[in-house]
Amino acid sequence: MKMTTTMLACALALGTVGVQAQTFKWTSASDISSWDIHSQNNALSNGIHAAVYESLVYYDSRTFKPEPVLATAWSQISPTQLRLTLRTDVKFHDGSTFVADDAVFSIERAMSKTSNFAVYTAGIDRVVKVNAKTIDIFTSNPNPVLINQLTELRVMSKTWSEKNNSTVPKDIKTQDENFAHRNAMGTGPFVLKEWQPDQKMVLSRNPAWWGKSDGNVTEVIYTPVRNVSTRMAALLSGAVDLVLDPSPQDLGRIRSSSEFKVVDGVENRTIFFGMDQFRDELPGSDVKGKNPLKDQRVRQALYQAIDIDTIVRVSLRGLGQTTGALVAPQVNGWTEAVHKRYPFSADAAKKLLSDAGYPAGFEVDFACPNNRYINDEAICQAVTAMWARVGVRAKLRTLPLVTYFPMIQRYEASIYMLGWGVPTFDAMYSLQSLVRTVGAQGDGNYNVGRYSNPQMDALIERAKKETDLKLRTEILTKALALQNKDVAHIPLHNQVIPWAMKKNIDVVHRADNRLDWRLIKIK
Amino acid sequence: MFAFILRRLAQAVLVMVSVALIAFMLFQYVGDPVVFLLGQDATPEQVSELRGQLGLDRPFLIQFWYFLVNAVQGEFGISLRQGAKVSHLIAERLPATLELALVAGVLALVAGIPMGVYAALKRGSFVSQLFMTISLLGVSLPTFLIGILLILVFSVYLGWLPSFGRGEVVQMGWWSSGLLTANGWVHIILPAITLAIFQLTLIMRLVRAEMLEVLRTDYIKFARARGLTNRAVHFGHALKNTLVPVMTITGLQLGGLIAFAIITETVFQWPGMGLLFIQAVTFADIPVMAAYLCLIALIFVVINMVVDLLYFAVDPRLRVENAGGH
Numbered sequence: 006m007k008m009t010t011t012m013l014a015c016a017l018a019l020g021t022v023g024v025q026a027q028t029f030k031w032t033s034a035s036d037i038s039s040w041d042i043h044s045q046n047n048a049l050s051n052g053i054h055a056a057v058y059e060s061l062v063y064y065d066s067r068t069f070k071p072e073p074v075l076a077t078a079w080s081q082i083s084p085t086q087l088r089l090t091l092r093t094d095v096k097f098h099d100g101s102t103f104v105a106d107d108a109v110f111s112i113e114r115a116m117s118k119t120s121n122f123a124v125y126t127a128g129i130d131r132v133v134k135v136n137a138k139t140i141d142i143f144t145s146n147p148n149p150v151l152i153n154q155l156t157e158l159r160v161m162s163k164t165w166s167e168k169n170n171s172t173v174p175k176d177i178k179t180q181d182e183n184f185a186h187r188n189a190m191g192t193g194p195f196v197l198k199e200w201q202p203d204q205k206m207v208l209s210r211n212p213a214w215w216g217k218s219d220g221n222v223t224e225v226i227y228t229p230v231r232n233v234s235t236r237m238a239a240l241l242s243g244a245v246d247l248v249l250d251p252s253p254q255d256l257g258r259i260r261s262s263s264e265f266k267v268v269d270g271v272e273n274r275t276i277f278f279g280m281d282q283f284r285d286e287l288p289g290s291d292v293k294g295k296n297p298l299k300d301q302r303v304r305q306a307l308y309q310a311i312d313i314d315t316i317v318r319v320s321l322r323g324l325g326q327t328t329g330a331l332v333a334p335q336v337n338g339w340t341e342a343v344h345k346r347y348p349f350s351a352d353a354a355k356k357l358l359s360d361a362g363y364p365a366g367f368e369v370d371f372a373c374p375n376n377r378y379i380n381d382e383a384i385c386q387a388v389t390a391m392w393a394r395v396g397v398r399a400k401l402r403t404l405p406l407v408t409y410f411p412m413i414q415r416y417e418a419s420i421y422m423l424g425w426g427v428p429t430f431d432a433m434y435s436l437q438s439l440v441r442t443v444g445a446q447g448d449g450n451y452n453v454g455r456y457s458n459p460q461m462d463a464l465i466e467r468a469k470k471e472t473d474l475k476l477r478t479e480i481l482t483k484a485l486a487l488q489n490k491d492v493a494h495i496p497l498h499n500q501v502i503p504w505a506m507k508k509n510i511d512v513v514h515r516a517d518n519r520l521d522w523r524l525i526k527i528k
Numbered sequence: 529m530f531a532f533i534l535r536r537l538a539q540a541v542l543v544m545v546s547v548a549l550i551a552f553m554l555f556q557y558v559g560d561p562v563v564f565l566l567g568q569d570a571t572p573e574q575v576s577e578l579r580g581q582l583g584l585d586r587p588f589l590i591q592f593w594y595f596l597v598n599a600v601q602g603e604f605g606i607s608l609r610q611g612a613k614v615s616h617l618i619a620e621r622l623p624a625t626l627e628l629a630l631v632a633g634v635l636a637l638v639a640g641i642p643m644g645v646y647a648a649l650k651r652g653s654f655v656s657q658l659f660m661t662i663s664l665l666g667v668s669l670p671t672f673l674i675g676i677l678l679i680l681v682f683s684v685y686l687g688w689l690p691s692f693g694r695g696e697v698v699q700m701g702w703w704s705s706g707l708l709t710a711n712g713w714v715h716i717i718l719p720a721i722t723l724a725i726f727q728l729t730l731i732m733r734l735v736r737a738e739m740l741e742v743l744r745t746d747y748i749k750f751a752r753a754r755g756l757t758n759r760a761v762h763f764g765h766a767l768k769n770t771l772v773p774v775m776t777i778t779g780l781q782l783g784g785l786i787a788f789a790i791i792t793e794t795v796f797q798w799p800g801m802g803l804l805f806i807q808a809v810t811f812a813d814i815p816v817m818a819a820y821l822c823l824i825a826l827i828f829v830v831i832n833m834v835v836d837l838l839y840f841a842v843d844p845r846l847r848v849e850n851a852g853g854h
Contacts, residue, residue: 035807038610123574175611182612202610203807204693204799230692230797231807234676238691242683407812411562414572450572 027527028224029510031520032236033249036203036229040189042159043120043174048426051157052519056208056225057098058159058191061089061108062152066513066521069335069430071152075103075160075192084147084472085130091138095215097162098190105134110163110172112142119176124428125154127447147472153429165190194218194523195225203229208522220525240265240505246527247512249520251505253322253380259505270514271326272502273333274426275435276378278388278495280304280419283455287419289400291368297361298369298419298454304492305347306357307420310395311388312349317498320383325498331425331435331488333499335516338432338481343489346496354395366396372418374410375403379500385422413453421453424500428517432481433468440484440493441465456493536836540829547825548599551818552592582608595818604819609811614819618801623703624694625793625800629785631707631720636727637778643728644735645767648743659732666729671788675722675795682718690715692797719796723789727781734777738770779835783828 037050042058055063061076076089095103112132115122128148133141144151166172169184189197194216195208206227228245230236233252239245251259251267259265280298281287287296297303317325329346332339358366373385382403389401399420404412413421427434442457443449464484471477488494502518511526562578579585583594598605604614647656666674683691695715697704706712742748743766751761790802797803801820808816 035810044611186611203803228693228797231803232794232797235679235692235795235797238676238679238684242679242687242691244683244691407810 026223027221028226029222029247029525029527030226030228030245031247031249032228032230032239032245034229034231034233034236036206038202039175039186040197040200041171041175041183041185042161043115043117043122044186046121046124048518052517053206053227054159054189055193055519056195056522057189057193057197058161059193060157060159061091061155063156064430064515064517066515066524069516071156075108079152082141085144087142087144087151088135089140089142091140092215093138095192096213097165097192098196098211099162099165100213101162101164103160103162103192104137105140107160107163108132108140109134110166111160112158114161114166114172114174115158117173120174122158125157127154147470149472149474149477150429150431150433153431157428160192161185162190216523218523220523221527222522222525225522237505240507243507246510247504247506247520249504249518251503253324253503256322256503256505264508266506266508268504268506268512268514269324269501270504270516270518271333271335272426272500272518273335273430273516274424274500275328275331275333276325276381276384276422276424276497276500277331278307278497279421279423279439279452279454279456280307280494281416281454282457282493283416287369289368289370290419292363297363297367300361301492302357302361303363304495306354306361306395307392307397308492308495309347309350309357310354310391310397311495311497312391313346313497314349316384316387320380320387321498322380324379324501324503326501327498328496329489330485331439331494331496332427332432332485333516336427336430336432336435338478338485340482343482343485351395358395358397363396366398368398368400370419371399371401372409372413372420373401373403373422374406377406377409378422378424379502381422384497416453416455418453423451423453425451426517432485433465436465436468436481436484436488440488454494456491458487458491458493461487461491461493532840533837536833540833543829544822544825545596548596548818548822549592551821552595599819599822604822605815607808607813607816609808609813609816614815617804617816618819618823619702620704621799621801621804623705624798625786625789625802627705627707628716628719628723628789628792628798628800629782631716632723633727633778633782633785635720635724636731639724640728640731641735641774644732645739645762647732647736648739649762651740663729663732666725671722671726671791672795674725675719675792678718678722679795689718691718694799719792719798722795723785723792726788727778727785730781731774731778734774735770738773739766742766742769776835779831783824783831786827787824
C-alpha cells in the first residue's frame with residue numbers, strides 16, 4: 006500500500022513535469038473590437054472567439070468537414086427540421102453544466118436585432134428544446150447548408166448572460182457596454198484571462214475542458230502590432246512566435262532562414278474581376294452609344310489577354326493558386342472541369358476583339374483596391390499593361406478599401422476587382438451574391454457588374470430548394486460552368502496566405518486563415 | 529492687458545472652430561464606416577438602416593452642428609470601431625503619449641544642450657564635426673526610418689531592447705504609468721530616442737549657434753578681462769544667455785512632440801493617442817479622428833497662448849506699445 010502511494014506520488018510528479026508551461030505569443034495587424042460573440046461578424050474576431058466559445062459543430066482543421074463539437078450527432082427529421090444531440094459532459098468555465106437551454110438561448114441571441122450574425126442564422130425560423138440534451142432547429146425552407154452555418158454560431162451560458170446583463174449582443178452604435186463586451190465565459194479549450202484592447206490579450210488553458218488536445222500550449226498571448234515592419238521585427242527578435250500577416254517581401258528571407266519558417270495555406274478566397282454588364286454606355290469610355298462589356302467576346306478577350314502565371318509568379322511572389330472557377334477547391338460545387346481556365350493568348354484576344362467590332366480596342370475605367378488583397382494594386386497594374394498589348398486602354402484607379410467598397414457598391418466602376426471568401430464552404434454563398442440578378446434577400450448583393458442571365462437565376466433558385474444533396478451539388482457545378490461560359494466574371498487566383506513563425510512552432514494552416522488553438526505545438 | 533487676452537481668446541476660438549470644420553469636412557471623404565460594421569454580406573436595406581441610426585444620412589451642416597455642440601462638452605460620441613466613448617478612449621491613451629513626449633523632451637534637452645555647448649566651444653574638433661554630421665542625419669532622416677533602424681540594430685541584431693509595446697504599467701487612478709517599472713523603462717528607450725532625435729538635433733544646432741554669437745559679445749570679453757575662469761565664463765555667463773531662445777523653442781516644440789508621436793507610436797506599437805488615430809483612420813472611425821485632431825489643435829492653441837502671455841510678461845517693449853493707447 007505504501008509503495009503504491011509512493012508510485013502515485015512519483016507519477017503525479019512526472020505528470021506535472023510533463024505539462025510544462027508553454028506560452029505561445031502571436032501577432033497580427035489589428036485587435037478584435039469586442040468579446041461579445043454576436044456583436045460583429047469579423048474574420049479575426051470569429052477565429053479568436055473560437056478559443057473560448059465553442060459552437061455546436063466546427064470545421065475540422067485538416068479536412069474542413071463539419072465535425073461534432075458541442076453537438077455529438079445531428080439528423081434531418083424533415084426537410085425543415087434538424088435535430089441535434091448535445092454533448093453531456095461539458096462544463097462552462099465557471100463550472101456550470103452546458104445544457105440545451107444554453108444552445109437555444111445562444112442561437113436566439115445570434116438572431117436578435119443587435120446581432121450581426123444574420124448571415125449565419127439566415128433561414129432559421131425557430132429553435133426548440135426537446136429535452137436537456139436535444140434541440141430542434143426549424144428552418145422556413147429546406148436549408149442544406151444549415152450545418153455549415155452552425156459552425157459560426159458559438160454558445161454562451163444562458164444563466165451567465167442573464168446574471169451579467171448580457172442577454173442581447175452589444176450594440177456597436179451605442180455606448181452601453183454589456184458585460185460580455187469585455188468578459189468572456191464559454192466552454193472552450195482556453196479561458197480569457199486578460200484583455201487590454203489594442204494592447205494585449207492573454208488566454209490560458211482550460212484544465213476542465215471536455216476534449217482532447219493535441220497541442221501543448223498552456224498560455225496564448227496576443228499583441229496586435231499595426232506596422233508590418235515592426236511586426237516582422239517582433240518575430241525576428243524573438244518577441245513573438247508567429248505572425249499571421251507577414252509582409253510578402255520579407256518571406257524569401259524568412260523561408261531561407263534557419264530559425265524561422267513560412268507555412269502557406271490556400272485561403273478559401275477567390276480573386277476575380279467583375280465587369281459592368283448593365284449600362285448602355287460606360288462612363289469614361291471612348292465607345293459611345295453601346296457598352297462593349299455586354300459582349301461575351303469582349304469579356305473573353307479581356308480574360309485571355311491576362312497572363313495569369315506571370316502575375317502569380319511576379320506580382321504575387323507565388324502567393325496565389327491560379328483558378329478558372331469562381332470558388333476555391335474546398336468549396337462544394339467545385340470540380341476540376343470548372344477550375345480550367347481559358348488559355349492565355351494575346352492573339353486569340355485580339356481576334357475576339359476584332360470579331361466584336363473593336364479591332365483597335367477601346368478605353369475603359371478600371372478600379373482596384375490598394376490595401377485589401379495581397380498585392381492587389383500590383384496585380385491591377387500588371388493587368389493594365391497586358392490589356393494594353395491587345396489594345397484595351399484601361400484607366401486604372403486604385404483606392405483604399407474604405408472608399409473602394411462603397412464606390413463599387415454604387416455601381417460606379419466599369420471593371421473592378423473583388424475577392425470572395427466562402428465561410429459556408431458551399432458555392433451557393435458565392436453564386437447567390439455574385440451572379441444572381443440583383444434582387445431582394447441577398448440576391449446579387451455583390452453582383453456589382455449587374456450581370457443577369459435568366460438561365461443562371463433559374464439554376465440558383467432550383468438549388469435553393471433542392472434537398473437531394475447530390476443533385477444540388479450538380480446544379481451548383483452547372484451554375485459555376487455557366488458563369489465561365491458567359492464570362493460573367495474573370496477569375497484570377499485563390500489567395501495563398503503565408504504565416505511566418507519560429508521553426509519550433511507546429512500549427513495547422515486552416516483554409517479560413519484561423520489558428521486552431523487545440524493543435525498548436527511548441528517543440 | 530485685458531483686451532490683449534480677450535483678443536487672443538477670440539482668435540483661439542476661431543482657430544478651434546476652423547480646425548473642427550476642416551477635420552469634419554475631410555472625414556466626409558475618408559470612407560464609409562458602415563462597410564466595416566456590417567461586413568461584406570450586408571444587404572442595402574441593412575446599410576441604409578444603420579446609416580440612419582448613426583445619423584450619417586443627415587445634411588452636412590446639421591451633422592457638424594451636433595458635432596460642435598457635443599465637442600464643446602468634451603463629448604465626441606462613440607467610437608465606431610470599439611463601441612466605447614471616444615473621450616474614454618482618449619483618456620486611456622493620453623498618459624502613454626504624454627509620458628513618451630516628456631521622456632523624449634527631457635532627453636532632447638539633456639543631450640542636446642551639452643552637445644551644442646561642446647560643438648561651440650571646441651569648434652573644428654573631431655567630436656564637434658561628428659556631432660554636426662549626426663545632427664544633419666537626425667534632421668534629414670524620416671522618423672519611421674530611424675525607428676526601424678533602431679529596432680533592427682537593438683532588437684533584432686543585438687537583442688538588447690524590446691521592439692514594441694509599453695511593457696508593464698502601473699495604474700494610478702485613471703493614469704497608467706510605465707515609468708515606475710524597470711520593464712516600462714526598457715520599453716520606452718527606443719521610442720523616446722526616435723521621437724527625441726529631431727528635437728535633439730534642433731536644440732543642439734540652436735545652442736551652438738547662439739553660443740557662438742554670445743561668445744563674441746563684449747561682456748564675455750570683459751568677463752575674460754576680469755580674469756574669470758573659462759568655466760565661469762562659458763557656463764555662468766554665456767550659456768545662461770543662450771538658454772532664453774532655447775526655452776522658447778522647446779516650449780513650442782512640446783506640441784510638436786505630442787503631434788509627431790503618431791509616427792513613432794505606429795512604428796513601436798506604442799499604445800498612445802497617435803496609434804489610436806492611425807487605427808481609426810484604417811477603419812474610418814470618424815469620431816475618434818475628429819476628437820484627436822481637435823485635441824491636438826487645442827494643445828497647440830493653448831501652448832501658443834501661454835507663450836504669447838509669457839512674452840508679454842517678459843518683454844517690456846510689448847507692454848509699452850499696448851499701454852500707449854494711441
